[in-house]
Amino acid sequence: MFSKITILKPQRLLTIQSNGIKNFKAPPNFDHIQFPERAKLKFIEKVPQLPPAIKAPKMQKKLRLMRGPEDVHNFLLHKQYGIMALGGGRLKWGHYEMMRLTIGRNMDTNRMFALWRIDSPWQPVTKQGQGQRMGGGKGAIDHYCTPIRAGRIILEVGGKCEFKEVKDFLDDVAAKLPFKAMAISQEILDKMKEKEKWEEENNQNKYTMKYIIQNNLGGCYRWLSPTDMKYFCKYV
Template sequence: MNIQKLLSLQRPTFCIVQICGIKNFKPPENFDHIEIPERPRLRYVDKVPTLPATVKPPKMQKRLRYMRGYEDIHNTLQLKQFGIIAEGGGRLKFGHFEVIRMTIGRKMDNTRMFALWRIDPPWQPVTKRGQGMRLGGGKGPIDHYVTPIKAGRVIVEMGGKCTFEEVEPFLSDIAMKMPFKAKAVSQEMLEEMEANEKWIEENNQNPYTMKYIIQNNIGGCHKWLSPVDFKYFGKHR
């Protein structure tokens, strides 16, 4: 057989070359500046506010203004780490406090994590009449106590020698169980949200914003707007 024919019948050989790239991993975060307090768990809150023995528990109106609008003071993270913020107004009962306390107490590592309350215990009384009672006779008895929450309020804050990926699953689980919209956030997320909102406001090319429309009574909108719209210009209802 011809040599050229033999060479043509041979299978071609392939040379496999492995290329290894250099991987540069980020160094682990340094948590040496963080101190863990003696009591890392959330403290128990009272179901009923403590009053002197000679003081009769006062009753109160609904006062929906305590839930409307945006929180102007407690809207930042003091520890600059992680927390849960409210995205809408509402009321927290004693059961919601227990859900937050028990869930964080079970899921977090007490040796390197800690949590803090950023809201007051239930203090606003809510009255309720019994089933089938006749109307009249004044305001009903106090049924339970609540804590009113505004949009942007930090409910609970977490810190310690940990990352957001470790605490985000159970913080998001708690946020889903709140009676209003809430969200688990980190300090970086809050800064990014603030920067995006500022950029949208500065680069808006439409002059007819909700604030401009309300202030100039365009389309006679003052006839059907509520006093809340004049105060917040369509936001945080």
């Protein structure tokens, strides 16, 4: 018995060898990243610390602290990744713990870091006791919260990592917040601002919400609130 041996031509052999060649992109360079002193999110106090001689003050609801856009903390300090609020709301202490524990478990502290971009709970929320009659004055302080406006950066995550490495657990955290939020990167934030600017400059419909409200079309002054007239129904 003789086995059949096939001899490949040089041209065919070269073609087979070149089929396995891959062209990979160079990995990103993270030499410019500066790490903070603390890599993980620090523990947040449940109740603000007051001097011993001062009684904890009560406060009104002040819903204006949650309405409208955020004008100050609406950018990323480290130009990497984070979570941005898409609407207004209040954060309780339990939400702080959820974010701290979830990110602490999923983050690689050897090459990543996370930091808060919001204050600890400071606004008191009062509540009447169970089964009490109406009246009797303002109730006792039940818990503390932090008001958040649309566009506020809740926290930042950075380090020697790419966005796809942190996107999954940032999306998980954003879905558990009491208001709409999303995981963002610096590129996503820049594209959102460019898209908003482009839509405003290239809008062909002159009957925008701003034009309708300023000219009182249809007598809209009768049913619009002062907040709608200030932000032109953009922020609910």
